[in-house]
Amino acid sequence: MKMEYRRLGTSGLKLSVLSFGSWVTFGSQLDDDLAMESMTAARDAGVNFFDNAESYGGGDSERIMGRVLANLGWARSSYVVSTKVFWGLSEQVNMSNTLNRKYLLQAVDGCLDRFGLDFVDLLFCHRSDPETPVEETVWAMHDIVSAGKALYWGTSEWPGEALIEAYEICDRHHLRRPTMEQPQYNLFNRARVEQEYRPIIERHGLGLTTWSPLASGQLSGKYLDGIPEGSRGALEGYEWLRSSLTDRGRNGKLRELKSIAAELDCTMAQLAIAWCARNPLVSTVITGASRPSQVVENMESLGVLSRLDDEIIVRIEAASS
C-alpha cells in the first residue's frame, strides 16, 4: 500500500491523502509516549501532515506534538503541521471566540511558542466570526503569512458566502488568498463539501483537509451495542456526543455497511475512511486515533480505495443515506 500525495487545492503543497490529527486524544487519551508511537505509525505509513489546534487540550495538544516532533528529530522539511485559532485559551474579551486582528496576531505567537516551532505550515481560522469584518481577518492572516509565521492560511467550517467574500477582498487588494478549508466530511455529513463548497472549490481552487471521517468513531461500528468502555463516547466532557453516537436510525444504517465491509474484506472504519478519500475534492482525510493500533488499522484504508468501484459506492451511499 503506497501513500498517495495530493495537492492542497491548486496550491503546490502536497499532503498525504490520509493524515493524522490530535483532537480529543492528545493530552487526555495519549500521553507523550503514545502520541509518539501514533505519530510514528502514521509517518511509517507515509503520513506527512499532522493537524492540531490552539484549543485542543487547552494548549497541551500543541505542547505534546511539539515535544514529540523535537524528540523524533524529523527534518522540518519532511512534515506539514497545522494549527487553528478562534476559541482562544481564556475567556478574556478580545481573546476568545474572535478573529479580530489583535487576537489573531497574539494567538499565532502563543501557538508557535507551545509547539516550539518558528512557523506552522497551515493556519486555520477555526470558525467564522460574525462580529469581525471578514476584511479585518483577511488582512491579519495575510500579515501572519507575510511575516513567515504560517505558510498557508485557511478556514474551518466557514459559510460559503464568507469564503467568497474573503476571495473578493484578497483579489481586490492583492492579498494572500485562503488555500484550504477544514470541514467535517463523512458518510453521515456530506452536504457542505458536496454541495456548498463544490462551486467554490471549482472556481477558486480551495483545498479540503476534512475531519471526523468516522463521525467520532461511530462509523467503525463500535457503538452498535451501546457505548463501550474506553471509547470517546464514554469520556467525561463528551456527553454531548452520546445521543448521536447511539442514535438508532444511524446505527441501523451501519448494519448494512458492516456487511459491505465484510464483502470487501476490510473493517468498517477502513471502508468509511476510504470512502472519504475516494472523493477528489478532498485533499486529505484527517484521521484520529486513541491508540497506535487504530492508526495502523486506519492507514490500511489505502488498500481499500481500489476496491471501491462505482457499484460498491452506490451501495455504500444508499446504505448510509
Ligand code: NDP
Ligand atoms: P474520527 O471521526 O475518525 O474519530 C476518531 C476516533 O474514533 C478515535 O479517536 C477513536 O476514538 C475512534 N477510532 C479511530 N479509529 C478507530 C478504529 N479503527 N476502530 C474503532 N474506533 C476507532 O476523527 P476525529 O473526530 O478524531 O477527527 C480527526 C481529526 O480532525 C482531529 O484529530 C482533528 O485534528 C480534526 N478535527 C477538526 C475539527 C475542526 O473543527 N476543524 C473538528 C474535529 C476534528 P475512541 O477509541 O476513543 O473511541
